[in-house]
Amino acid sequence: MRAKTLQNERAKLLPLESHHYRDLLPLSKEVDLYQYGSSDISTPKKLKGYMKEAFAKKEQGLALPFIIYDKKSNHFAGSTRFGNIDKHNKVVHIGWTWLGDDFRGSGLNHHIKYLMLSYAFEKLYYEKVEFRIDERNMRSRRAVEKIGGILEGILRKNIITKGDFRRSSACYGILKDEWPTIKATIFKDIK
Template structure:
């Protein structure tokens, strides 16, 4: 993998790969960390399979996975990625984000999303960024709404969860034309 890095004073995002994911094993095993995800990272072999899938996607140019380093706490905090990258239509998703419980509610996620949105719109020149969130995950929905994303609709019972439950997925989006105002207002202190 190459050396893509997104960084500001608070956080450093570097490519997640088979050589650095072990830095996340202690975080990944926290109880109910990704309860609202169809993925499972609760054991080292499950985290390894999760990372392999992300890296395979990177090699196919459909994902860009990151490991998250919190500069304030001087610790690895979790993972996030660009996914479902559609070059033709210039649309991608930001998601697969999980942070250890000690990193949640600290402003870290807003810094992560600021870097990722800026990269998607200003460097990759994409037209739209989407977020897909379990309808029941009110905490993540509020976080994305605070970023200026618009709820575009709900896909009813579209994803099968680990326990067989069929979740409904809220679809949020930010358009490239909306980014300058969002950057100047919501992210004005970044």
């Protein structure tokens, strides 16, 4: 998977680069990734570490991180990533998605997921896209269900989060043969 800018009328996903640190820093103060996940961006140093880890995974061919630009407001909005890239089995995860306060609930995430799903299925010919979400994070779970993700099971106590809490992960998936129907219905208004 190679870095490419993905965009539509509302969202632009640019390959994440080190200079984007200054664009993400103010947004990172509004987000507690560590509440539900193993990533912590709560300080400038921790955001740099988060980005460094994303770049290392990219170099290993296991991730493709993006910075999110909202064309409606003309501002950077957050970050997202293709991860756990499995080229042999043609499976990829979409996740590590976070948005600043002003962008949550704005419809931007719907456009982001459309761009990523389209790219994964139509350009890269992946067979499956997966999402793993803290079982307690009902907002994110509903968002994935709203775009056609099917709950496939729960991985019990598989990730350590804030306060050394062992979370369980709800595993969702979308198959390539489900994508045409999802695109024609759920994403029918996106250009």
